[in-house]
């Protein structure tokens with residue numbers, strides 16, 4: 001199974017549902033439709049409306065983050081996995097570099113993953129080295145650390161997807177070379193297989209993915225799909241990614 005996940009970040013109003021509607025119609029008619037899943041993570045403001053609207057359609061809806069405690073708490077502006085699941089969303093991103101840079105620690109991320117899984121959300125756990133890590137040849141150790149400090153063997157690996165997003169590639173138009181990606185994704189899968197003692201969860205790539213570079217990624221065996229930022233705000237650009245992937 002392949003995954004194409006669109007992360008809208010701080011984008012979208014109710015009528016932006018038109019973008020997803022076009023993608024949904026494409027997906028329903030696509031001859032390759034059984035080979036992949038499409039998931040979108042709109043902002044919290046749109047979560048309930050979109051999750052209800054797409055309940056019996058092809059696109060699944062998820063949140064971009066969640067709070068690390070169950071049910072309710074007295075934390076202003078926080079939204080718990082329980083509340084996210086209650087409005088019909090099925091997924092949540094956890095550990096996006098935007099949130100890590102705002103203070104999400106490994107301990108917080110571990111709690112988030114735990115509570116999200118407990119509340120029946122599937123977790124898209126984001127990891128990635130920054131520019132300095134890459135320059136200092138620390139990519140492998142940073143990624144291993146990000147995985148092993150947060151994910152536990154007892155977590156259900158079937159409900160976890162790992163998204164590898166090099167921070168220096170997000171929104172910059174810069175992407176790793178094919179060789180770098182082959183090595184890095186193989187390393188990530190090795191760490192995950194070792195941790196879970198069986199098969200690795202799916203591993204996605206994210207960072208400046210678009211219709212023109214997706215063909216290079218499809219040649220890399222250990223990439224099971226994509227987490228797409230900028231190009232997910234246009235139905236045409238998002239559909240082009242899927243079309244070119246299966247060309």
Ligand code: 13P
Nearest residue numbers: 007170171207208229230
């Ligand atoms: P871009 O596709 O805009 O580089 O964003 C990637 C990302 O951060 C998705 O979560």
